[in-house]
Amino acid sequence: MGKNDAPIKxxxxxxxxxxxxxxxxxxxxxxxxxxxxSKGQRALMVSVKRARMLALLxxxx
Numbered sequence: 866m867g868k869n870d871a872p873i874k875x876x877x878x879x880x881x882x883x884x885x886x887x888x889x890x891x892x893x894x895x896x897x898x899x900x901x902x903s904k905g906q907r908a909l910m911v912s913v914k915r916a917r918m919l920a921l922l923x924x925x926x
Contacts, residue, residue: 873901875908877915880922887913891925 875883886894886909893913896906916922
């Protein structure tokens with residue numbers, strides 16, 4: 866995910882895409898591992914939290 870890459874649109878309903886940015890224990894990967902900008906990381910965080918509330922993704926153990 867460099868500056869020249871197309872930005873990823875995070876949707877809380879797309880659990881498959883969100884699961885790429887979550888560990889097997891359910892924790893959101895840090896920015897250093899995802900390579901996202903701070904704005905992209907915030908969008909990821911909001912989408913993962915919404916997906917957790919709707920039981921599309923598990924909460925952290």
